[in-house]
Amino acid sequence: MVLLDGKKISQDIKDELKEEVSKITQDGKRPPHLVAILVGDNPASQTYVKGKMRSCEYVGYSSTLMRLPSTISQEALLKKVETYNQDPDVDGIIVQMPLPDHITPQEITQKIRPGKDVDGFHPLNVGLMTLNFPCLMPATPSGILELLHRYNIPTKGKHCVVVGRSRIVGRPTSILMSRGGNPGEATVTICHINTPPEELKRICPQADILIVAVGKPDLITADMVKEGAVVIDVGINRVPSPETRSGYRLKGDVEFETVSQKASHITPVPGGVGPMTVAMLLRNTLNAYNQNLATVGEIIPE
Numbered sequence: 001m002v003l004l005d006g007k008k009i010s011q012d013i014k015d016e017l018k019e020e021v022s023k024i025t026q027d028g029k030r031p032p033h034l035v036a037i038l039v040g041d042n043p044a045s046q047t048y049v050k051g052k053m054r055s056c057e058y059v060g061y062s063s064t065l066m067r068l069p070s071t072i073s074q075e076a077l078l079k080k081v082e083t084y085n086q087d088p089d090v091d092g093i094i095v096q097m098p099l100p101d102h103i104t105p106q107e108i109t110q111k112i113r114p115g116k117d118v119d120g121f122h123p124l125n126v127g128l129m130t131l132n133f134p135c136l137m138p139a140t141p142s143g144i145l146e147l148l149h150r151y152n153i154p155t156k157g158k159h160c161v162v163v164g165r166s167r168i169v170g171r172p173t174s175i176l177m178s179r180g181g182n183p184g185e186a187t188v189t190i191c192h193i194n195t196p197p198e199e200l201k202r203i204c205p206q207a208d209i210l211i212v213a214v215g216k217p218d219l220i221t222a223d224m225v226k227e228g229a230v231v232i233d234v235g236i237n238r239v240p241s242p243e244t245r246s247g248y249r250l251k252g253d254v255e256f257e258t259v260s261q262k263a264s265h266i267t268p269v270p271g272g273v274g275p276m277t278v279a280m281l282l283r284n285t286l287n288a289y290n291q292n293l294a295t296v297g298e299i300i301p302e
């Protein structure tokens with residue numbers, strides 16, 4: 001069994017980016033600049049944003065963390081986004097989700113200029129991605145493809161089952177796996193909340209590549225996995241753990257102990273898809289800076 005080491009691959013990508021940034025600054029140009037907007041004080045969001053800012057510093061980007069109170073109005077938040085849209089020294093903008101209930105996330109997502117939308121959530125980028133045009137792609141799905149690419153895992157003609165259909169993970173991942181390209185060209189089945197449990201148990205063992213993004217610890221057990229399958233576990237769940245100082249530990253959606261004995265390749269949690277997401281966000285920021293809307297691997301039009 002091969003462990004798909006997202007921590008190592010993301011470090012490799014960050015080192016590659018660092019080198020590119022040092023060439024840019026040696027040429028006397030300013031480095032790429034990422035702005036992260038954090039609304040409120042959700043502890044998990046604070047941890048994620050801080051990680052992103054630390055990674056910016058590592059690769060040599062400028063970064064701005066704009067903290068706003070949870071009471072901010074939607075209108076004021078939209079204005080803030082517009083300020084950064086207009087700022088020529090800002091290349092990428094992210095608004096950390098989730099947002100307080102009085103703010104509609106789609107309104108904010110659609111306000112970010114598509115060329116600065118380094119999370120790849122704007123409908124224009126989603127459309128371009130779906131039609132197989134260069135664009136800023138969502139970070140977690142492109143991180144999954146990058147892992148498959150760097151481990152030379154063939155996807156063409158394989159049966160890929162994606163469990164979960166969220167806008168940020170499951171659905172874009174299913175599109176990327178089915179569209180032309182390498183990675184891509186897979187036969188894709190999507191399961192979701194309305195897939196009956198017995199159907200999930202019938203479909204998952206058919207997967208050559210099983211990608212799970214649900215948010216339910218141990219949803220996928222060994223009986224649901226084919227011998228030799230590639231298993232990508234996107235889930236990040238906090239489960240109680242008396243042994244740790246924080247009182248919890250992180251667990252994926254896949255029962256790692258048993259599934260890893262059947263899989264040919266599997267991502268650990270933590271240290272699998274999570275670090276890849278940050279690396280791809282940084283790559284998107286450089287692409288936005290270069291106005292070079294590249295993609296993962298090779299694009300082959302359908």
Ligand code: NAD
Nearest residue numbers: 140164165166169192193213214215234235236273274277
């Ligand atoms: P979400 O809540 O938006 O979507 C969950 C999806 O799971 C939905 O599409 C739903 O239909 C489906 N689902 C729910 N119960 C199901 C069931 N019993 N059977 C089949 N499908 C079911 O979540 P999300 O934002 O896509 O995140 C999913 C998980 O991935 C979470 O644990 C999240 O923390 C994690 N995540 C990780 C990263 C990363 O970088 N590793 C990034 C984003 C999300």
